[in-house]
Amino acid sequence: MLTTQERSAIEEEREHYPTARAACVEALKVVQRTRGWISDEALRDVADLLKMTLDELDGVATFYNLIYRRPVGRRVMLLCDSVSCWIMGCDGLKEHLKMRLGADLGQTSADGRFTVLPAACLGACDHAPALMLDETLYGDVTPQEVDRILQEGS
Amino acid sequence: MARVVIDGKSYEVDGRRNLLHACLSLKLDLPYFCWHPAMGSVGACRQCAVKQFKDDRDTAGRLVMACMTPAADGTRISIDDPEAKAFRASVIEWLMLNHPHDCPVCDEGGECHLQDMTVMTGHVVRRNRFPKRTYHNQDLGPFLTHEMNRCIQCYRCVRFYRDYAGGRDFDVFGAHDQVYFGRAEDGVLESEFSGNLVEVCPTGVFTDKTLARHYTRKWDLQWAPSICAHCGLGCNTSVAERGGMLRRVMNRVNPEVNGHFLCDRGRFGYERAQRVTEDPEKEKRTPEDSEKKGLSESSGSSGVKRFSEFSGSLCGLLIGIGSPRASMESNFALQTLVGKDHFYSGLSDLDASLVSLILDILRNGPARAASLQDVENADAVFILGEDVTNTAPRLALSLRQSVRQKALERIGKGGIPLWHDAAVREAMQDEHGPLFIATPYATRLDDVATAVWRAAPDDLARLGLAVAHEIDAEAPAVSGFRMPMNSMADALRDARRPIVVCGTSCGSVPLIQAAANVAWALRRQGRAADLCFTVPECNTMGAALLGGGRLGAAFEAEADTVIILENDLYGRAGAAQVDGFLGRVKHVVVLDHLRTRTTSKAHLVLPAATFAESSGTTVNNEGRAQRFFQVLPSREPVMASWRWISEMLVAAGRTGWASLDEVLAAMGDARIRAAAPPAAGQRIPRRPPRYSGRTAMAAHVSVHEAPPPPDPDSPLAFSMEGFSPEAPPPLTPFFWWPGWNSIQAAHKFADGPSGVRLIEPGQRGAFFREVPAPFTPRRGEWWVVPVHHIFGTEEQSAMAPAIVKRSVEPTLALRPEDASDLGVSTGGAVQCMLDERTYRFRVQLRPELPVGVAGLSLMGATKGVGLPCWMALRRA
Numbered sequence A: 001m002l003t004t005q006e007r008s009a010i011e012e013e014r015e016h017y018p019t020a021r022a023a024c025v026e027a028l029k030v031v032q033r034t035r036g037w038i039s040d041e042a043l044r045d046v047a048d049l050l051k052m053t054l055d056e057l058d059g060v061a062t063f064y065n066l067i068y069r070r071p072v073g074r075r076v077m078l079l080c081d082s083v084s085c086w087i088m089g090c091d092g093l094k095e096h097l098k099m100r101l102g103a104d105l106g107q108t109s110a111d112g113r114f115t116v117l118p119a120a121c122l123g124a125c126d127h128a129p130a131l132m133l134d135e136t137l138y139g140d141v142t143p144q145e146v147d148r149i150l151q152e153g154s
Numbered sequence B: 001m002a003r004v005v006i007d008g009k010s011y012e013v014d015g016r017r018n019l020l021h022a023c024l025s026l027k028l029d030l031p032y033f034c035w036h037p038a039m040g041s042v043g044a045c046r047q048c049a050v051k052q053f054k055d056d057r058d059t060a061g062r063l064v065m066a067c068m069t070p071a072a073d074g075t076r077i078s079i080d081d082p083e084a085k086a087f088r089a090s091v092i093e094w095l096m097l098n099h100p101h102d103c104p105v106c107d108e109g110g111e112c113h114l115q116d117m118t119v120m121t122g123h124v125v126r127r128n129r130f131p132k133r134t135y136h137n138q139d140l141g142p143f144l145t146h147e148m149n150r151c152i153q154c155y156r157c158v159r160f161y162r163d164y165a166g167g168r169d170f171d172v173f174g175a176h177d178q179v180y181f182g183r184a185e186d187g188v189l190e191s192e193f194s195g196n197l198v199e200v201c202p203t204g205v206f207t208d209k210t211l212a213r214h215y216t217r218k219w220d221l222q223w224a225p226s227i228c229a230h231c232g233l234g235c236n237t238s239v240a241e242r243g244g245m246l247r248r249v250m251n252r253v254n255p256e257v258n259g260h261f262l263c264d265r266g267r268f269g270y271e272r273a274q275r276v277t278e279d280p281e282k283e284k285r286t287p288e289d290s291e292k293k294g295l296s297e298s299s300g301s302s303g304v305k306r307f308s309e310f311s312g313s314l315c316g317l318l319i320g321i322g323s324p325r326a327s328m329e330s331n332f333a334l335q336t337l338v339g340k341d342h343f344y345s346g347l348s349d350l351d352a353s354l355v356s357l358i359l360d361i362l363r364n365g366p367a368r369a370a371s372l373q374d375v376e377n378a379d380a381v382f383i384l385g386e387d388v389t390n391t392a393p394r395l396a397l398s399l400r401q402s403v404r405q406k407a408l409e410r411i412g413k414g415g416i417p418l419w420h421d422a423a424v425r426e427a428m429q430d431e432h433g434p435l436f437i438a439t440p441y442a443t444r445l446d447d448v449a450t451a452v453w454r455a456a457p458d459d460l461a462r463l464g465l466a467v468a469h470e471i472d473a474e475a476p477a478v479s480g481f482r483m484p485m486n487s488m489a490d491a492l493r494d495a496r497r498p499i500v501v502c503g504t505s506c507g508s509v510p511l512i513q514a515a516a517n518v519a520w521a522l523r524r525q526g527r528a529a530d531l532c533f534t535v536p537e538c539n540t541m542g543a544a545l546l547g548g549g550r551l552g553a554a555f556e557a558e559a560d561t562v563i564i565l566e567n568d569l570y571g572r573a574g575a576a577q578v579d580g581f582l583g584r585v586k587h588v589v590v591l592d593h594l595r596t597r598t599t600s601k602a603h604l605v606l607p608a609a610t611f612a613e614s615s616g617t618t619v620n621n622e623g624r625a626q627r628f629f630q631v632l633p634s635r636e637p638v639m640a641s642w643r644w645i646s647e648m649l650v651a652a653g654r655t656g657w658a659s660l661d662e663v664l665a666a667m668g669d670a671r672i673r674a675a676a677p678p679a680a681g682q683r684i685p686r687r688p689p690r691y692s693g694r695t696a697m698a699a700h701v702s703v704h705e706a707p708p709p710p711d712p713d714s715p716l717a718f719s720m721e722g723f724s725p726e727a728p729p730p731l732t733p734f735f736w737w738p739g740w741n742s743i744q745a746a747h748k749f750a751d752g753p754s755g756v757r758l759i760e761p762g763q764r765g766a767f768f769r770e771v772p773a774p775f776t777p778r779r780g781e782w783w784v785v786p787v788h789h790i791f792g793t794e795e796q797s798a799m800a801p802a803i804v805k806r807s808v809e810p811t812l813a814l815r816p817e818d819a820s821d822l823g824v825s826t827g828g829a830v831q832c833m834l835d836e837r838t839y840r841f842r843v844q845l846r847p848e849l850p851v852g853v854a855g856l857s858l859m860g861a862t863k864g865v866g867l868p869c870w871m872a873l874r875r876a
Ligand code: SF4
Pocket: B150, B151, B152, B153, B154, B155, B156, B157, B158, B181, B200, B201, B202, B203, B205, B206
């Protein structure tokens, strides 16, 4: 069941669009903000609210890789693996993260604190390699920097 | 017309088409995936790349997608250009990256567009060494098998299911190289047109689950062109058998009727139209003794012998009852045997009067009977009373396209070519209509309606009459009627090709008259308005054209012997009346292929052939005579009804007929004869050139290969030998062409319409002037209208296993208020007395029903109840 707050936040978003359907990405973001991810049940509730079928909403939800259809850790790290960052050594960062967290791309650390996901260019190519922890962008990242970020972020 | 140069050769093509379509129409080979003749282009797959040149001095050229480029006058392209060829080969290579290469175990194998295109582009060696992505396959219900790993992401399935057919429980999920086509969760696909995915999907993702139960490769099947027997629309089909077993039904393109699509009833309702070889006892398709004991006691004798013994004893007055689900030829044969005065049409009395009214309207009035293609092109539609999806399913798909016409006109004027589906849908968004739906209960087309109105049939008729009056003041006014749907008359008047859809399902004469008034009023205003009437069965229209006495009169007739043709009288009249009649007549002979209550009361049942076991003609709702052809080789004692009757004629010392053409000649209607060429000249093979096992398949019976069974009734042969490329559309058994093994080969064949229209409009059209009184609800009684079900209402498909799985339990639909007054809720039961019998029905709540109206599922026993009628209901 959606909470009253979620419901009213979605309805507010709804106002900004010509049709209910068009507001569905925002609606999913509302729910994800409060719950961290979109469960099947949440998906159904949002679909009902927006008069969409489950299929229609899930088609949208699964299209966007920042809408999470599986539970994620408390914090989500997006590690860029696109061209500039690949040239500048993102593979090394990936290995480092794997060693520190025991989590590969697409996985969550055993303690449930971090989920690491790949991202295709964070728009920070001039400071490659780059990563994002939740809303914060980090550039020129080194393995040491990764340790510091993990420390701060935990 | 436009002149285009393709690989240095100049061609005339239709300039309104895209280059891909133009090339295919010229029968040139150009590979493609995402384009579809009925759904247009989206340029998604990149398979149809060709080189385009600016002029004759341009030698460099540039690659374009043929499906996204207009076939404009002066266009120069090359299909054979090495760069274009290399590009196409690389496209197929990447499309195949994740493909499982499981053709040997894939039901699509041998008729797969992906196989064909891969071979055509010359991609023969797999270079990719990475693991392939795999998917979960879903259970999509009894019709379709899902095998997602085979997908090449052409998007045809979603485009068909959602955009074209309006289904909402199917979609595309994910992104990048993880794209999934299916449902959010496992479950039965809701769309009544889901089966088309079998043909729309160019790979083996969606295949026919009914075929899988008795699977045979396309090349090993024996095919015949057929006409769907499961509603009045007469969609064109190809039916296939092997080893005496009917295996599948596929679409056969008739541009004026079904185009590229069928409904699921038509596609999956075939499995009982055959001898069930595993358990012949169950089927009992032999002459048999009935409860009342047959005329011939010799139970072991063959059907033919017993029949002749029987017909030798024919004496006294003989009457015949025809059938709207039997062919023209069989009805005519019976009429000939018993004589016009003793021949009764097999329609219920109500249907007979409704259909003869429809005939009168279409023959004498100025509005034409619309084909499905006309419906698709209509720019305004008014549906009066019909729940189209359930009474004439394929029509609903055409109506879904009609709601785009107004917008298409605007978009076309803006310069967007109409085949450019992506651009058109973008420009169109949710714009649709006008489509007005006035019915007693909600329909599956309501989602695209401009406005809907629910009322009792009499009030629907008043609405129609009032609209007609608003369009043309000469039409009678309806006093005291408040128009519920604003601007409806204006919308119809603003259209150039409006169509009024109505039919027999409400059982209302005034409703049909009102529909005619609307169309005629529009005609008087100079609009090319057409009428589309639905009728219940595959040859209802033909039976009405043939005429005959009322069934009610047959029941009164002084008869010693009655011959009942492919008809369950208990579905046409009250049980008491039928019991009385069958009990009174000395000899009851029934020709049928279904086991019905009527056959169980017969003295002699003669096993008649189904549509798959015989050839003949049916006339669809539009008045189009179309021929269906036998696909299952004849096997004694099953024969076409007209053959049984011919033998009766001979036994009675009269002349019979040796072939279908002889019956047609005796009928004397040149147009019906012209529905398909006669059995003359070069034979057309029913079997594809690659049919295997011909010399071995009967080796367990005899090592000598038997000659192909003769077929005196058609120009087709039960053989691989003959000449097919030039077969005219009505005689094309299957679509197959060198290099084009899948059904996409359709473009290699003549694409003209087939069938002959028997009914053209007249000049008269004096408005019907009778206005029914407003519907007045009664206390404790309901006006019960029939509720049709696509799966279950139609007799010949109702027992097909896949259809059975989709059928619902019959219910009585009530308004929630009425149900609570009766003290019942959903799932509870009500009962009523009809015809001295008590019926019990499970209750379903339908809030949209008009006050005083209830709806009863029309299936099985409720068919003889005589709906619509008043019923006093009590809690059971
Ligand atoms: S399932 Fe078939 S139709 Fe749908 S995208 Fe895949 S290949 Fe195309």
